[in-house]
Amino acid sequence: MNDHSPLRSAWTDSLVRGQRPDAAALRAHLRAVHRDHAGFTETCARACCDAAGRTSYDWLAEAVPETDGARVLDLACGSGPLLDILHHRNAGLRLTGLDMCPEELALAQARLPAGSADLMQAEAQDMERISDGSLDAVLCHWALTLMDPVTPVLDEVRRVLAPGGRFVALVDGPMEAAPGYTAVHDLIYGYVQSELPGYGEIDLGDPRIRGTDSLSDLVRAAFPAATVTVETSVVTMEGAATDVAEAAAGFFYAAFILSPASREKMLTELAGLLSTSGPGGSAVPQGSFAMPINRLLVTT
Numbered sequence: 383m384n385d386h387s388p389l390r391s392a393w394t395d396s397l398v399r400g401q402r403p404d405a406a407a408l409r410a411h412l413r414a415v416h417r418d419h420a421g422f423t424e425t426c427a428r429a430c431c432d433a434a435g436r437t438s439y440d441w442l443a444e445a446v447p448e449t450d451g452a453r454v455l456d457l458a459c460g461s462g463p464l465l466d467i468l469h470h471r472n473a474g475l476r477l478t479g480l481d482m483c484p485e486e487l488a489l490a491q492a493r494l495p496a497g498s499a500d501l502m503q504a505e506a507q508d509m510e511r512i513s514d515g516s517l518d519a520v521l522c523h524w525a526l527t528l529m530d531p532v533t534p535v536l537d538e539v540r541r542v543l544a545p546g547g548r549f550v551a552l553v554d555g556p557m558e559a560a561p562g563y564t565a566v567h568d569l570i571y572g573y574v575q576s577e578l579p580g581y582g583e584i585d586l587g588d589p590r591i592r593g594t595d596s597l598s599d600l601v602r603a604a605f606p607a608a609t610v611t612v613e614t615s616v617v618t619m620e621g622a623a624t625d626v627a628e629a630a631a632g633f634f635y636a637a638f639i640l641s642p643a644s645r646e647k648m649l650t651e652l653a654g655l656l657s658t659s660g661p662g663g664s665a666v667p668q669g670s671f672a673m674p675i676n677r678l679l680v681t682t
């Protein structure tokens with residue numbers, strides 16, 4: 383289903399009541415978004431590249447050991463784009479994908495060559511099916527931001543990594559790093575808050591993951607003996623302004639709660655904001671969207 387009917391869940395109901403949603407409500411909300419819009423993350427993320435032409439998936443994949451037989455987990459693998467890239471780079475990797483949403487895992491299963499990865503439905507806070515010290519790398523693309531509680535996730539990652547193993551995560555970067563990003567964020571959240579006033583003050587996941595310093599502090603506490611770095615970059619997407627607006631808005635979970643009429647109005651305004659065509663420019667107005675990203679690298 384991709385009709386963009388407005389999403390309501392136990393999480394949005396808590397906001398309406400003025401209460402802080404609990405972990406079960408967060409899970410229910412994420413499950414509902416991914417049930418109805420499975421694969422939406424890669425639509426935007428695969429269209430956005432950095433100055434060197436790499437997607438954020440490529441940037442994460444670069445941190446994976448080259449050695450044949452290296453054991454790699456894609457934590458919250460979604461529809462499997464990163465597993466796909468990793469397998470086609472080195473078919474000798476031993477890949478596992480874990481996600482809590484069956485609809486996302488079904489897409490991953492369908493796209494990956496048979497036998498290229500083990501897929502499992504589980505929550506990141508409890509990876510009991512993965513043995514202690516059994517992995518050389520854990521990757522996590524655009525998902526750590528959504529996890530609350532997040533400390534048990536970091537504890538689980540530390541448990542499953544072998545000595546010398548790496549944890550590499552792609553998360554939101556500082557808004558000011560990408561030109562125009564704050565305006566896009568504020569436009570979308572303005573529409574969302576007119577329907578659900580508490581959205582934004584309370585957001586999905588643990589807010590510490592969204593700040594470069596708070597992320598470093600949190601991860602250093604969970605991996606006291608590791609080397610921890612956070613690098614910032616920017617990825618951009620270009621194309622017809624209406625397509626860029628649709629893909630960019632699709633990246634904001636908040637936009638899924640909008641009514642169809644409000645969503646359409648927001649998209650029209652967003653296409654105008656992202657437009658790069660001057661007066662008398664091309665027949666189809668062109669647009670551009672820039673997104674800030676952080677890559678967390680933990681070497682144990």
Ligand SMILES: C[S@@+](CC[C@H](N)C(=O)[O-])C[C@H]1O[C@@H](n2cnc3c(N)ncnc32)[C@H](O)[C@@H]1O
Nearest residue numbers: 423458459460481482483486505506523524525
């Ligand atoms: C934004 S999508 C990213 C998917 C994929 N990594 C990508 O970038 O294309 C977030 C994914 O995290 C998964 N997820 C969120 N919280 C999770 C948790 N606590 N345990 C397992 N999966 C989780 C969702 O089911 C969803 O597939």
